[in-house]
Structure formats: C-alpha cells, structure tokens
Amino acid sequence: MFTEGLIKLKHISNSINDTEKIAEQFANNLKGSEIILLEGDLGAGKTFFVKSVAKSIGCSDVITSPTFTLMQTYSGGEFTIFHFDLYRIKNFIELENFGFFEYLEEDGIKFVEWAERVNLESMLDNYIKINIEKTGEFSRVIEIFYKKGE
Template sequence: MTRSFESHLNDEVATVTMGNQVAAIIEQGAVIYLHGDLGAGKTTFTRGVVQGFGHAGKVKSPTYTLVEPYELERANVYHFDLYRLGDPEELEYMGIRDYFSANAICVVEWPEKGGEFIPVPDLDITLSYVGNERKIVINSASDRGVAIVEKLNKKQ
C-alpha cells in the first residue's frame, strides 16, 4: 500500500522547512531516496532534514566523498551523493551496509547509481521545477514510509 504527499515549495526556505517537517516525523531510522535534476533542491531538502535532527552547521553535498556523516544526539544522519559513482560495487568497498543501521537516517541522492548495494527506501522523493517554484512528491515504499507520509498528510 503506497501513500503519496505532494506540495509546492516556493523557495529555498520552503524546501528546508519541508526537510525539517520530515525529520520531525521520523521516529526511527529511515532510508530516503532523492530524485531530481541537478539544482532541483535535493541537497537543500537534505539540509532541512539534517538541521531538523539538530545539526547547526553547514550541510554540503558529498559529491566527491560519496557520504557526509552527521552524528547527532537524536540520530546519526548519513547524506550520500552517488552522482559521481563510477561503479556501484565501489559502495561495497566503502562498507555501505554499515551505514544503514536501525537508528540511522540515510538520505541518498542519485540512488539509481547505487544498484543492488543500497536497500529499498522508506521514502522515494522527487523534486522538480514548476516555473520558478519546486514541486516535491513523496511516495512511501515501506510500512515505515506509509506511516511517515500519513503523518505529513495530516499536517497539511
């Protein structure tokens, strides 16, 4: 049973705020896939998630390092950017499975490049341009994802 949530995001602040809202709802670990063209707001949304878990500093895209860890009081958040990944097997060499523990929040940009080396997500999110705004579509892909999307829909 899939659930969906859609919203228009007027600007960068709205995109960060949406990330904050998702972070506030996640009670346990979660795997979040982010899809969208370059510049569509994937890292901006991730900044909102990471800050929603209590990080006060900058949030940068780990384009060259593949993963940026944030070890926070409420949860460990791992931000993956697989855009420059040459071969999905490289993920096995970096110990990718260790990141996807029960309490971790894993946000994965460009998940299609990870192949079978990354788990099925709880949330499958697409960010796209609609004129000068962005549109976010959040689809559940697990029971945990259904619960998160249902809470988002209740808040709207």
Template sequence: MKYIVKSVEETMAIGIKLGSLCNAGDIICLTGDLGTGKTHMTKGIAQGIGVKDHITSPTFTIVNEYHSGRLKLYHFDVYRVNDPDEIYAIGFDEYIFSDGVSIIEWSNYIEELIPEEHISINIEKLNDMGESYRAITINGYGQRYDYIKEIAI
C-alpha cells in the first residue's frame, strides 16, 4: 500500500492506525533517508498502541523500551550499528521474539537479522513545484500482517 502525505500529522495518522491494529510479537521495519519521518511514524504507532511516554529516537542507546501501552514497545535505531554482533549483544532476539511490538529504524542495515514475517515501511521525500511530500509504502510479509489492508487515512 502506498500513501502520499503532506504533513507530519498525516504521517502520524497512518502510524496511529497501524498501532491500533498491532498485535503482540509484531515486527515493524522502517527505512528512509535522514529526516523523512521514521521517528514520527514510530510516535504515531506508539500512540496507537496507547504508549503514554515521550518517544525519542534511541540513536545512541540502540533500543528504548516503553511499557505504558496495551502492548510493550521496543524502539530500535540501528543507524550506528557497525556489526550484527553488536545488536545481538543487547538481546535483539529476545526483544523481537517477545510479546511486545518491535519497531526497527534503519532496518536495512541489519536485514539479514530480520525475520521473514514482518511489516516493511519505506518513507521517501518527494518534491513537487516547491511542495514537500512523503511517499509511505507499507508491505506486510506473512499472513499475520493481513491487517495492514485496514489502514486508511
């Protein structure tokens, strides 16, 4: 599914809807250049899950945990991960195969570690006559993610 959005609010609305549909054990992989809105998408998903905490990018800590929603949320930022062993050292498998929702920013950096069943979200910047837009493409891999068809804004 592909969406064209014109604002942060529209990006977050997609995230909120997705978060409201998430189930325990879901894995969401985010890709896109710097500044495309990956963290805003994560904030929306967190809001849809019911997380009350302030969401920040875990750029230097690799993972932030949130326990205030209907599901636990594990927010990864693997931009600075240089070696897959580094991500294993923090217990990556224990997070993504748990009963929480795992969101992985820059997942393309560790794609060999991503399970076959996951949601992939790519965000691209588009410019049209001075206007700035985002193209958000969402794909679900595995039957458990058929619910993404219900996302509409």
C-alpha cells in the first residue's frame, strides 16, 4: 500500500517501560497536526501507546479507548488530541456521516485506531502509521511508517 515518501522505523519493546520510552521519543517529534493510524490486534497496546504519548506531551486527562463513543478529545497538554476508534464503522458513508473528515482539519494530533477497516490509508497523502504486534505478555514489535505525499 505504501509508495514513495515512506520512512519505516522498527522498535522492539520488552516491557511496558520500553513501550512508554518509545512513545515518548515519538512524541518528542510531533508538531501538533499529525494523523496517526494505529494498527494491531485487540490488546496489542494501541490505546496504551496513545496514553503514553499524551503523558509525554503534558496531557493529564485519563485516556480511554473510544470504542463506544467513536472519538474522545483531550486537551491540557502541548497539543489537543483527537482519539478515534473506527472498529464499529462499517464503510466510508458512516465515516463521512460521523464528520470524521472535518476533524482532520482541526489543529491537533489525530490518533485513529482501526483505520484499516475503512482503508483510510488510501484516502490520505500524509500520515504516520504505527503497527503494534504483540509478541509476548509485555513484549511488542512497534513499527512506525511515515508517509509523505508528493
């Protein structure tokens, strides 16, 4: 799916602390307007990664999975965070009716869990995709792809 403009980084996390450090390093490079697609099985740590980034940018809100609300907004840190969960979205029309694309125009970091359910990558020129693979109880392989359009 990725074409030109792809940069890939691979991290090995052997503990919760490792994952938090990877998220902190990632957060240090954010500018506040990124769209971040999070992929991984249930329980892989997508929401935990968002929590860790939020903590790193100074957000003290309690971050929870927006599975049943579709979106949560958090402020109080360096950047506003829009946290989406598209698991229950079935198609593009539901995504559009929800107003998702208007949120992408807002200032802030947009974290999108389950973006692959609506093939969101094909609709965006610039995004960061984070794939989290659970390899043990607390160990993960975290791959970060940076996609820049022409």
